Amino acid sequence: MPHRPVLETAHTIAAQYLDHVASRHVGGTATQEGLRRTLGGPLPLGASDPVAVLQQIARDADPGVVASAGPRYFGFVVGGSVPVTVAADWIATAWDQNAGLYVVGPAVSVIEDITAAWLLELLGLPGDAGVGFVTGCHMANFTCLAAARHEVLRRAGWNVEAQGLQRAPRVRVIAGGEVHISAVGALRYLGFGTEEIELIPVDEQGRMRADALTAALSNGDGPTIVCAQAGNVSTGTTDPLHAIIEAAHATGAWVHVDGAFGLWAAAVPELRSQVAGIEQADSWATDAHKWLNVPYDSGIAIVRDTAPHRASMSMKASYLQRGTDEERVAMDYVPESSRRARVLPIYALIRTIGRDGIADLVRSNCALARRMAERLAQADGVTIVNDVVLNQVLVQFAGTAGRSGDDTTRAVIARVQAEGTCWAGGALWQNKQVMRIAVSNWSTTEEDIDRSAAAIRRCYQALRAS
Numbered sequence: 001m002p003h004r005p006v007l008e009t010a011h012t013i014a015a016q017y018l019d020h021v022a023s024r025h026v027g028g029t030a031t032q033e034g035l036r037r038t039l040g041g042p043l044p045l046g047a048s049d050p051v052a053v054l055q056q057i058a059r060d061a062d063p064g065v066v067a068s069a070g071p072r073y074f075g076f077v078v079g080g081s082v083p084v085t086v087a088a089d090w091i092a093t094a095w096d097q098n099a100g101l102y103v104v105g106p107a108v109s110v111i112e113d114i115t116a117a118w119l120l121e122l123l124g125l126p127g128d129a130g131v132g133f134v135t136g137c138h139m140a141n142f143t144c145l146a147a148a149r150h151e152v153l154r155r156a157g158w159n160v161e162a163q164g165l166q167r168a169p170r171v172r173v174i175a176g177g178e179v180h181i182s183a184v185g186a187l188r189y190l191g192f193g194t195e196e197i198e199l200i201p202v203d204e205q206g207r208m209r210a211d212a213l214t215a216a217l218s219n220g221d222g223p224t225i226v227c228a229q230a231g232n233v234s235t236g237t238t239d240p241l242h243a244i245i246e247a248a249h250a251t252g253a254w255v256h257v258d259g260a261f262g263l264w265a266a267a268v269p270e271l272r273s274q275v276a277g278i279e280q281a282d283s284w285a286t287d288a289h290k291w292l293n294v295p296y297d298s299g300i301a302i303v304r305d306t307a308p309h310r311a312s313m314s315m316k317a318s319y320l321q322r323g324t325d326e327e328r329v330a331m332d333y334v335p336e337s338s339r340r341a342r343v344l345p346i347y348a349l350i351r352t353i354g355r356d357g358i359a360d361l362v363r364s365n366c367a368l369a370r371r372m373a374e375r376l377a378q379a380d381g382v383t384i385v386n387d388v389v390l391n392q393v394l395v396q397f398a399g400t401a402g403r404s405g406d407d408t409t410r411a412v413i414a415r416v417q418a419e420g421t422c423w424a425g426g427a428l429w430q431n432k433q434v435m436r437i438a439v440s441n442w443s444t445t446e447e448d449i450d451r452s453a454a455a456i457r458r459c460y461q462a463l464r465a466s
């Protein structure tokens with residue numbers, strides 16, 4: 001089968017989807033059973049026309065496709081995709097390069113190098129740091145914390161890659177009480193049990209208390225890793241990084257910053273003060289598929305010193321041709337061997353909108369989050385729980401007849417999701433049910449915010465009236 005009709009069909013399906021993504025019901029409308037019925041069936045035994053297969057996928061999957069790429073999806077922290085990044089991702093797929101080694105993808109290898117340097121400049125991080133392009137912030141946390149584990153144990157005279165962890169000196173791992181679950185997961189993969197993590201109390205916005213960290217640090221010694229956070233997944237607030245890093249470095253601890261979306265505040269001059277001191281940390285994890293608005297999956301691991309970064313990730317075999325010193329060995333910076341060229345959309349985005357465009361994207365989302373908070377707070381019974389310092393808005397709805405505030409908030413979330421103008425999820429914030437609204441899509445406008453706020457208010461009013 002020639003490739004053109006197949007690729008052109010995919011192009012048409014994708015373009016038609018994006019033509020209407022802003023006007024469709026934002027949440028999925030299918031049931032799981034319905035999707036299984038239309039998409040399932042017996043194992044296909046023979047060949048089918050690939051064009052017909054693509055058309056069938058588009059038709060049958062459609063009710064189960066969530067418009068998270070659209071402008072009124074506010075769930076989790078899900079960015080959309082700027083069109084050039086979708087297109088660059090298609091090209092990466094068509095090229096089908098293996099980004100593991102220079103020799104199997106020289107252009108991609110060089111693009112990784114160039115993009116790494118641009119990202120470090122954009123984020124104001126040390127220009128000679130190591131950068132790995134991974135699937136998401138979870139794996140970025142893993143990569144950075146593996147480097148941290150290597151280095152704190154190396155300083156204690158232990159080679160964890162060679163000698164393992166079972167007889168190693170004990171490593172203290174300290175994190176804020178609001179540490180993101182993916183950092184905990186990454187620590188688990190690295191041999192640190194969840195019960196071993198020392199959790200430091202946080203303030204009312206979820207920021208680690210630097211005074212409590214200082215006290216904890218003085219209460220022990222030995223190899224230590226401190227996990228700080230830029231951008232709490234609920235409130236968007238950042239730990240007091242300057243004080244945390246100063247206190248931790250005074251004791252020789254490694255400081256890792258999980259900045260899945262909050263790190264991008266560093267790219268906006270007027271927001272940079274929120275992450276002041278961040279460049280002093282030892283490692284940073286972030287996502288491109290959130291606020292940078294490139295397609296899934298795309299995360300970035302950054303480690304100040306390339307020696308522990310490479311020591312913890314690097315694998316060698318005689319057939320894995322390394323080439324000259326100038327040739328990037330991308331495998332040395334990530335936990336994977338074979339890997340798609342997921343850097344390409346990031347590179348295309350930076351080339352297309354530049355540093356100023358990226359700052360505008362983040363800045364505009366923050367302004368829209370404030371607008372959302374203002375619109376919602378005008379309604380009787382609606383409380384904005386967090387300081388809206390970034391793109392996150394937490395909302396509580398006062399109880400209606402016979403229902404607690406928590407139950408009411410849950411019921412409003414369910415109504416909003418079913419109504420379909422926009423989509424917002426929920427979470428417990430300091431033991432209270434909240435609606436979480438994250439504004440992280442490049443295409444969201446003021447009109448989208450006003451329409452969505454009106455829909456949320458309508459859902460609440462309807463519940464009150466019922």
Ligand SMILES: Cc1ncc(COP(=O)(O)O)c(C=O)c1O
Nearest residue numbers: 136137138180182233258260287
């Ligand atoms: C602070 C923080 N860290 C890590 C992650 C995990 O990111 P991912 O799901 O992209 O791996 C998230 C996701 O929301 C996050 O908010």
